[in-house]
Amino acid sequence: MHNKNKSSIFSLLITLSLGLTANSALADPVLEYKLALADDGKSYEVWMKPSVTPKPNISLTGQLTLKVPHAAKFKPLNVVAGVEGADWIEASRVDAPKEDPEHDYISFSYIGAQGNSAQNYPWVADEELLVFSFANEKGCVNGLSIMQDNDPFNIPNNSQQTNPGNQFTNLGWGAVGENNFKGVYGASPKCLKK
Secondary structure (H helix, E strand, O other), X not given: OHHXXXXXXXXXXXXXXXXXXXXXXXXXXXXXXXXXXXXXXXXXXXXXXXXXOOOOOOEEEEEEEEEEEHHHOOOEEXXXXXXXXXXXXXXXXXXXXXXXXXXXXXXXXEEEEOOOOOOOOOOOOXXXXXXXXXXXXXXXXXXXXXXXXOOOOOOOOOOOOOOOOOEEEEOOOOOOOOOOEEEEOOOOOOOOOO
16 A cells, blocks of 8 residues: 555656646747727727647736826726626826836736636637727827836836736746746837827
């Protein structure tokens, strides 16, 4: 019986090791973010596109940071999930930090499946997915973008002691605590001429 327990533990360790090795092979960032103008010409849409279908598909956390012109006094309204129950909220805001006083930084956080919803994002490799949409209190504003990794405010120990970086974690793309955010794709949205 003693040898049987050792054998079972050894088999379990081998299985876990192989599973972690398979997951670590996908630890490279795989999820891109895009900001677009909605068909109404007034509101904005956040799209995401993975390069790999996650297995298992378990989305844990996410953050997206918008960079907006400070002079616009941008105020997000009507944040609506693209997948019912997989919600995002405005989580933090920094106006005109000393690293870039011409811009404000607004971070949205993924709060996961809520209420009766067991929905997760139906991620499929190389397919765009509408994640959430929102409007601005004063309508469309030019110069809105998703903050880039090399943004002057996206540094450790910035003047506001915040973490504005973009982030997403799904267990099918890597381990807990890994950031699956790869980068931004698509051009910044332009307001329609009246």
